[in-house]
Amino acid sequence: MSRSANLLSEEDRVLWSLVARSAMPLKGRRAVEVPVVAPPPESAPVEQSRVAAPATPAAKPKPMPALHALDVPTHDKLSKGRLPIEGRVDLHGLTQSEAYSLLYTFLSRAHAGGVRYVLVITGKGSSSGGDGVLRRAVPAWLSTPAFRHLVSSHDHAARHHGGGGALYVRLRRVGKP
Template sequence: MSRRPDKLSEDDRVLWNLVARTARPLKGRMAVDIPDIVVDPKPVQVPAVVSAVVAAKPKAQHVSHALDEPTLDRLKKGRLPIEGRVDLHGMTQDEAYSLLFSFLHRAHAGGIRYVLIITGKGSSSGGDGVLRRAVPAWLSTPAFRPLVSSHDHAARNHGGSGALYVRLRRVRG
């Protein structure tokens, strides 16, 4: 099998470094030193509005952001394909926001319509997870509006309350 001649994109390199840092060496092997992530000149900044939205309790989801019932049923039963998924477990809010933003941009540019965002259910000490509360609020912000058409909680077999179905807007032109 031959290697691809092209290099990793910056988004792929950041994602790979996040994954590589969580890997543990096999017993009896030495750990490989992973260089720091090279930050591009224009990093994605979390808007101050997002921090305020995350700090406040999320309000009930607007009807305009909820998936329609027939679509939700087809996603739950597996009759409508989920074309992409991203797992935000164990990330800080800044890492999760950046990864989610770049993932949704790539998926939207690729013409993907339905994705699954896995936030996790949160801490086991009884509190709601930070990302579980934050991601639906982020999807309603102006930064995500050109990408996201609607979103709703996933079915139990897709992660239940620890995951979201997202319908992306159609690519224009």
């Protein structure tokens, strides 16, 4: 039985390249160069012509539902352990691009698996007094269109789950927009 080289999805290739670049070679061995996986090329910008647009109206894109904070009873149940946290991802020590790729892949797989609540650990940030980069960036990412089809809502975690350095994330039900 032969294995095809194209079994990995684009998300898996990105995740694998992140892992492969962080690996250290064994003593006495040379490091293998890992190619950087580039995002798919976007189409070149189309120049606007002087011709008027067609008179037929274009189909309106389906609006994505707004992202809301977790309701108080759900937050309380999560913090007290009455609702299970079915998955966790720790983004400590990752760059923004690595964290974004890992978070998107994790949430996509969790959503496909029917998981409802997950914990995203961002860390509280540097000790220099400022908020951490990921602590500020992850909530903003979760409200972008790329994540909106996966995430229903999010809120800061309870103290014993990481407090301000972690987020409870409710994923949308499979099959619902």
